Amino acid sequence: xxxxxxxxxxxxxxxxxxxxxxxxxxxxxxxxxxxxxxxxxxxxxxxxxxxxxxxxxxxxxxxxxxxxxxxxxxxxxxxxxxxxxxxxxxxxxxxxxxxxxxxxxxxxxxxxxxxxxxxxxxxxxxxxxxxxxxxxxxxxxxxxxxxxxxxxxxxxxxxxxxxxxxxxxxxxxxxxxxxxxxxxxxxxxxxxxxxxxxxxxxxxxxxxxxxxxxxxxxxxxxxxxxxxxxxxxxxxxxxxxxxxxxxxxxxxxxxxxxxxxxxxxxxxxxxxxxxxx
Amino acid sequence: xxxxxxxxxxxxxxxxxxxxxxxxxxxxxxxxxxxxxxxxxxxxxxxxxxxxxxxxxxxxxxxxxxxxxxxxxxxxxxxxxxxxxxxxxxxxxxxxxxxxxxxxxxxxxxxxxxxxxxxxxxxxxxxxxxxxxxxxxxxxxxxxxxxxxxxxxxxxxxxxxxxxxxxxxxxxxxxxxxxxxxxxxxxxxxxxxxxxxxxxxxxxxxxxxxxxxxxxxxxxxxxxxxxxxxxxxxxxxxxxxxxxxxxxxxxxxxxxxxxxxxxxxxxxxxxxxxxxxxxxxxxxxxxxxxxxxxxxxxx
Numbered sequence: 001x002x003x004x005x006x007x008x009x010x011x012x013x014x015x016x017x018x019x020x021x022x023x024x025x026x027x028x029x030x031x032x033x034x035x036x037x038x039x040x041x042x043x044x045x046x047x048x049x050x051x052x053x054x055x056x057x058x059x060x061x062x063x064x065x066x067x068x069x070x071x072x073x074x075x076x077x078x079x080x081x082x083x084x085x086x087x088x089x090x091x092x093x094x095x096x097x098x099x100x101x102x103x104x105x106x107x108x109x110x111x112x113x114x115x116x117x118x119x120x121x122x123x124x125x126x127x128x129x130x131x132x133x134x135x136x137x138x139x140x141x142x143x144x145x146x147x148x149x150x151x152x153x154x155x156x157x158x159x160x161x162x163x164x165x166x167x168x169x170x171x172x173x174x175x176x177x178x179x180x181x182x183x184x185x186x187x188x189x190x191x192x193x194x195x196x197x198x199x200x201x202x203x204x205x206x207x208x209x210x211x212x213x214x215x216x217x218x219x220x221x222x223x224x225x226x227x228x229x230x231x232x233x234x235x236x237x238x239x240x241x242x243x244x245x246x247x248x249x250x251x252x253x254x255x256x257x258x259x260x261x262x263x264x265x266x267x268x269x270x271x272x273x274x275x276x277x
Numbered sequence: 278x279x280x281x282x283x284x285x286x287x288x289x290x291x292x293x294x295x296x297x298x299x300x301x302x303x304x305x306x307x308x309x310x311x312x313x314x315x316x317x318x319x320x321x322x323x324x325x326x327x328x329x330x331x332x333x334x335x336x337x338x339x340x341x342x343x344x345x346x347x348x349x350x351x352x353x354x355x356x357x358x359x360x361x362x363x364x365x366x367x368x369x370x371x372x373x374x375x376x377x378x379x380x381x382x383x384x385x386x387x388x389x390x391x392x393x394x395x396x397x398x399x400x401x402x403x404x405x406x407x408x409x410x411x412x413x414x415x416x417x418x419x420x421x422x423x424x425x426x427x428x429x430x431x432x433x434x435x436x437x438x439x440x441x442x443x444x445x446x447x448x449x450x451x452x453x454x455x456x457x458x459x460x461x462x463x464x465x466x467x468x469x470x471x472x473x474x475x476x477x478x479x480x481x482x483x484x485x486x487x488x489x490x491x492x493x494x495x496x497x498x499x500x501x502x503x504x505x506x507x508x509x510x511x512x513x514x515x516x517x518x519x520x521x522x523x524x525x526x527x528x529x530x531x532x533x534x535x536x537x538x539x540x541x542x543x544x545x546x547x548x549x550x551x552x553x554x555x556x557x558x559x560x561x562x563x564x565x566x567x568x569x570x571x572x573x574x575x576x
Contacts, residue, residue, distance in 0.1 A: 013383040019374075020391040026450070027394065029416065030406045042414045094300035102286075103293025109301060116308050118563045122511050122532045123556045126539050126549055127314035128307065130325065150303035180292040209399040211514040212532075216540055227401040227514075234405055235521060241409055248402035255397050263390060266397075270455065271462035 027252070034058070034245035041241045057246045061233070065243075067221050069250050072229040075218075079141055079225065080207040083148035087203055088196055090149055095158030096184050100170060116152045122212070129216055143217035144225070148207060154199050161195040162188065198269025201262050208255060226251045318549035325543040332546075339550035349551060351526050352534040358441060359530065360509040363448040368501055371453050375460035376486055389461065396454030403451060404518030408434070411443040434519065437527040444528055447515045452508070456501050463497035464490065496570075503566040507559055531555050 029048070033041050034057055036050040062069045097103065098110055128147065137143040165188060173183045214225040224232065230251060233244045259266055319339055323332040343349055374392060378385055395403060410417050411433040418430035433443050467490060475485050491498075513532040516524050524533050531551065539548035 009381075009383055012377070013388075016374075016377055016382070016388050017384065020388050023453075024391055024394065026403070026406050026410060027398070029410070030402075033409070041409070042412065046416065046419055090299045090303060093296045097293045097296035101289055101293040101296060103290040105290075106293060109297055112309075113300070113304060116304065118560050119308060119312050119556065120507070120511050120559055122513065122535065123552045123559075124308060124311035124315055126535070126545055126552060127311035127318065129540070130314070130545070131306075131311060146303075147307050150300060150307050155300060180296070184296075205397050209397075209401070211399075211401050211517070212536070215517075216536075227399055230399070230401050230405050231518060231522075234408070234518065244405050244409070248399075248405045251399045251402045255399070256394065259394070259397055260390070263386075267389075267393075267458055270458050 030245050030252075031249050034242055034249045036242050038240050038242055041245075054242065057242050058250070061229075061243055061246045061250065067224055067229055067232050069226070069229055069247060071222065072224050072226045073250075075141060075223055076208060076225045079144050079210075079214075080204055082142075083145045083207040084200055084203040086145075087148050087151050087154060088200060091151055091154035091158050091199075092189060092192065092196070093184070094155050095162050096180075096188060098155070098159045099162035099165075100167070100183075100188070101180060113152050113155060116150075121147065125212065125216065132217065137217070139218060139220045139223060141218070141223060144210065144213045147213065148203065151203070154203070157199060158192060158195060161192050165191055194265065194268075197262070198265045201258065201266050202269050204258065205255060209251075315549045315552055318546050319553045321546040321549075323544075323546040325539075325545045335546070339547050342547070343550055343554065348526055348529070349531075349534055352529045352531050353554070355441065355528060356510055356512070356530045359445060359448060359512055360506050362445050363452065363509055364502060364505045367449045367452045367505070368456055368498065370449070371456035372460055372498075374453070375457045375464055376490065378457075378461060379464045389457070392457055393454035395451050398451070400447075400451060400514040401518050404447060404515050407443055407447045407450075408519045408521075435525075437525070440525055440528040444512075444515055444519055447519065448509060448512065451515075452505060456505070459497060459501060460494065463494045467493045499566075499569055503562060503569075506562050510555065510558055510562070 032048055032050060035053040035055065037054055040047075040050060094113075098106065132138065132140075132143045132146075137146075169187055170183055173187055178186070209227065210225070211227045214228050215231075218224060218228065221232070226247075230244060230247045233240070233247050236243075320334055320336055321332050322335045322338070378388055382388070409415055412418075413430050413432050417433070418427065421427040422430060431439060433439050471489050471493070472485055475489050480488065511532055512530050513536065516528060516530045516533050517536070520528060524530070529537075532555070535548050535551045535555070538544045538551060
């Protein structure tokens with residue numbers, strides 16, 4: 001009995017470990033395939049490791065080719081930075097108003113925002129295309145950035161967070177003659193840092209991985225995002241799967257690094273946005 | 278005194294509206310206006326390339342045509358199949374994983390990290406990987422043939438009876454991480470005293486899962502079912518990338534059809550009608566959520 005109690009946790013861990021390795025094997029396969037030659041990728045004698053690592057696959061995807069991953073990174077980073085930062089700023093302002101300011105029409109506006117939870121982006125993409133096309137945003141990175149600026153989820157999560165902050169803080173500042181902009185900037189906003197970090201990581205991931213919107217708006221290959229670059233290599237007639245895998249690896253690695261660096265806030269962000277609904 | 282109060286209130290109103298204005302403007306321009314325009318377009322016949330002048334109001338004709346449209350009907354069925362297959366399977370797997378990782382498990386954090394990774398990876402990148410794995414000369418076939426489960430390599434993406442399977446696998450693969458994290462958070466809220474009581478009553482691990490854990494986390498399960506159903510009804514990237522942008526009738530999804538009609542054929546009126554069907558489905562799921570929350574959420 002005593003012995004089995006000591007052995008059990010190890011058995012447990014080994015089984016879970018094996019499941020974990022199987023689970024991640026597609027990603028491992030992707031990384032090794034990105035270093036193979038075209039014939040090696042689908043060779044019948046299966047070998048996980050490449051004979052000679054073909055690092056120039058990455059050089060090709062990043063520089064030599066018509067579509068460079070370097071430029072795609074630049075475009076995607078641009079979209080991600082402006083999509084994320086402005087979204088958090090706009091959401092913070094609205095969340096503060098909903099939580100801390102008693103103004104006429106608050107409930108009405110809040111209800112309007114709540115209702116957007118039922119309207120997925122996919123439903124409004126056609127008119128948005130017409131709209132952006134009319135104002136000259138076709139083939140323009142801002143067409144992909146702007147829709148990120150309104151996020152009902154961010155507003156609700158931040159509102160919850162602001163509601164948890166004591167009103168006394170605000171009253172004290174008010175007595176000192178501070179107005180809402182000052183209270184927001186000096187007192188409240190700095191206190192929401194943990195929530196902001198969680199939301200930021202989630203917003204970065206969603207901007208970075210976005211596909212439908214760039215596919216529709218960005219037709220000029222110079223404006224391609226990381227996702228579109230992967231697609232481009234897949235559609236290429238030469239069917240060089242090692243280049244597809246190099247592109248896919250390039251797309252995933254920064255998100256992995258971000259995730260590992262911010263695992264705690266990441267998991268917290270998802271869990272808090274999830275459990276309470 | 279009365280006057281100063283109303284002055285104060287006016288100041289509050291002004292500040293409140295000033296703070297919500299940026300969000301309100303974005304909401305109106307990016308969501309509300311496009312939504313009503315979409316509703317309007319669904320009653321019109323309009324090719325985007327012909328310009329605004331050639332818009333023609335045709336009433337409900339798009340919706341009548343949709344009823345007769347075999348491809349859209351099949352896309353609707355396919356999307357339902359994606360939803361009812363991936364949601365239960367992924368939820369069961371994630372619950373088991375979360376349950377196994379609950380408590381003091383060695384290497385818990387590393388394992389959690391590992392299982393979570395696919396969720397944050399680009400669907401396009403993973404789609405590219407799965408597409409390669411499921412090729413006729415890909416690894417899946419190689420392994421199955423070597424293990425004598427198959428006599429011949431299968432054409433996963435081509436055979437009408439098989440071509441949904443790789444997509445279903447991909448959707449399950451990408452959703453497990455998210456569901457597991459939510460379950461792990463929920464499991465921590467189950468009081469350990471309940472498990473202790475069950476242990477005293479002689480319950481084993483499986484019995485505890487079934488009789489203690491499952492009822493305690495039912496609100497989470499309900500939430501996950503709703504969130505995942507909505508997500509799968511909107512599936513686009515996985516299907517688009519795995520079919521190289523031209524899905525077959527047997528694996529296309531609703532959003533892929535909207536994309537096809539709208540951005541390949543530029544039939545904006547017809548595509549908007551399809552988008553409205555999707556909207557109604559998601560609306561119904563959301564309403565079920567509101568109704569169900571009252572019954573299910575008991576804390």
